Amino acid sequence: MEEVVISQGSSKSTGDIEHYDEHYDTYHDVSIDDTRKLGNDWEKKKLYYNTFDGDSSFSITPIKRDNYRADNRYYVLLLSTFLMFGGYFCMDQPNALSKHLEQSLTGESAMKYNMLYSVYAYPNIIMPFFGGVFIDKVGLKSALNILFALCIAGQAFFTFGGYIEGSHGYTMALFGRCLFGMGNESLNIVQSIFANKWFKGKELAFVLALGMSVGRLGSTSNNLLMPIMADKLCLSAALLFGLSLICICFCSGQILLRFEENAQRRELPVNNPGNDEKLDFSSLKKFPLSYWLICLSCVSVYSSIFPFTNISNSMFMHKYDLSLTVASRLTSSIFIIAALLCATFGFLIDRVGYRISFVVFSSFLLLTAHTSFLVMPACDGCYEGLFPLICIGIAYAIYAAALWPMIPIVIKEEYLGTAFGCAIAIQNAGCGFGPNIVGFLQNYDTSYRSTLIFFMLVSIFGILCEIVLYFTSKKYHSNKIQLPSDKIAEIESKEYEN
Incomplete structure (x- = not known):
């Protein structure tokens, strides 16, 4: 070639x-x-x-597509998605181990438990603004090693906090969750960069959706395995398993870097001083209204999913009198459905378009789910909550597959790093403050009625943003967001030729 x-x-x-x-x-x-x-x-x-x-x-x-050869691309896909599996597995450990954490660290305080998720998200309200530039400046190899060092150190502190009961152990666990959050969320950016390098083209949306699916399989595995391990062994053993998994992911990351280094050796050096990355927040002023509506939709939908899954096990145990093991299995159904369907929806949306329509539909499913939980009466040992959980799983799969491909459609390529970083930061703001609001509402109303009303209001806000996004896209972007990927590529090709 x-x-x-x-x-x-x-x-x-x-x-x-x-x-x-x-x-x-x-x-x-x-x-x-x-x-x-x-x-x-x-x-x-x-x-x-x-x-x-x-x-x-x-x-x-x-x-140079030949530099990223087809015979290696699927090894890269396997390794990069495994990074997502390990990261999501450890991120959701507090939910699967809520009963055991309550006994040793958090006590009966819902605020203390939800803080384990808030401190994970707080650093990432700011970190994504700088994460992309940091990765570009230091290179993939250094960035991957530094971020994994944060993840391993954070999971180690969280694990050792489980060995120490009381306030000292809880403080250590909080510090560990904060470190882990700083590393893990930026690792997702690294995984996206690898996906873009090796699968740029029609496969990219599918590969990104597949990465999310595998990540959610990690959450599912965590919800299924950790309660059993903690019951049969102890809390510390379950946390130590998560630490071991992160170390294995680090080894996978080193193999992934070798593939990337081999591909880069075949690159021709090109002097292109016009593409130096600069940290310039003034570019945010150039972003169109449609982008900010996408961000508002993102924070509303994710704030009605993840803060709910954080407290779902507790709600099922108190409202439906289920054991932690059964409650974890019910919660895991959200991530099982998302893992199975997200890549399929990504493949479908690439071909038929209608991204905004799919996003609106997913928000209506979320509203339906939280409304169902609200109107369903409390019962002992029943599984009435399975239907709304299925709705949430389908909504999450559709939303993740449809939302993120919208950003490159409305934002120029030279600003994509800033755009994705800003969107992730806003998303993490919702996932950071959401658990605090939920914890306050739980202490105020132990029946979960106020909490579910909060999730309903957040879902309604998301629907309103998405409806405005539809008309904005139609007016300023010639409804391009709704088109199939090949049609968008054809339009951009014509614009490029002109």
């Missing part, structure tokens, strides 16, 4: 191209018009053009 580099000083109309032939390890000059002969339309679309102000010169850097 031959590779093409157009130097920065080449003329748009008459400049020469340095044409590299890897078989002979040489460069030779060809006319710029000869680039039409170097590949088909798909290969032409794989070129990035960068025009410099006050100059007619430009540079072209090809996306």
Whole structure:
């Protein structure tokens, strides 16, 4: 496969191209018009053009798909998704071990228990703003190692906190959850970067959705395994298992880096000073209204899912008189459904579009679920809560598959890092303050009625934002968000040619 580099000083109309032939390890000059002969339309679309102000010169850097060879891409997919599995497994440990944590660390205080999730989310209200730039500056290898160091240290503090009962153990556990949150959320950004490098194109949305599915399988495995392990052994053994899993994920990350390093060795060095990453928050002013509506929708929907799953085991035990093991299995049904369906919905949405419509439908499912929990009477040993849990699982799968691909549609490529970071930060603000509000409502009303009304109001707010997003997209983006991925690519290709 031959590779093409157009130097920065080449003329748009008459400049020469340095044409590299890897078989002979040489460069030779060809006319710029000869680039039409170097590949088909798909290969032409794989070129990035960068025009410099006050100059007619430009540079072209090809996306070298052969560098990320098909025979290695699926190993990368397996390894990168396993990082998500381990991270989500440990993130949701407090929910699966709520009864045992109550006995040794948190006591009867709902506020103390929910704080284990709040301190996880608080650092990530700010961290995502800097995470993408940090990764770009230090490189994937250093970033991955630093972030894993935070995850391992955080899980270690949380584990050792389980060995120490009382306030000292609780303080250590809180500190560990904070460190783990700082590392784990940014690791998700690293996983997205690997996915973009190896699967850019039509497969990207599917791969991102698959990563979320595997991550939720980690949450499901945690809810199923941890209560059993804690009952048969002890709380510390269950927490130590999570620490061991994070260490295994670190080893997988090192193998993943080797694949990336091998691919980068085949890259041609291109001098492109116009793409230096800068931390410039003034770009936020350029983001359209539709982007901020997407962010508001994101924080509302995630705030009505994750703070609920944090307290769902406790609600099932108190309202339906179920054991912790049974309650954990019911809660895990949300993540099982999401894990099984998210990639499928990602594949479907890529082909049919209607992203906003799917998002509105998912929010209505969430509203239906929380309303059902509210009107269902308390009962002993019943499984009436299974139907609304199924609704939440389907809603989560649809929403995750439809929401995140919207951002590249409304935001220019050069601002995507800032856009994703800002969206994740706003999402974590909701997931950080949401548990505090829920903990306060639980202490105020132990029947969970006020808590469920809160989730209903948040879901309604999300629906209103999404309806406004639909009309905004129709007015300012020619309803492009609703189109299938191939239609969007066709429109962008025409804009590129013009």
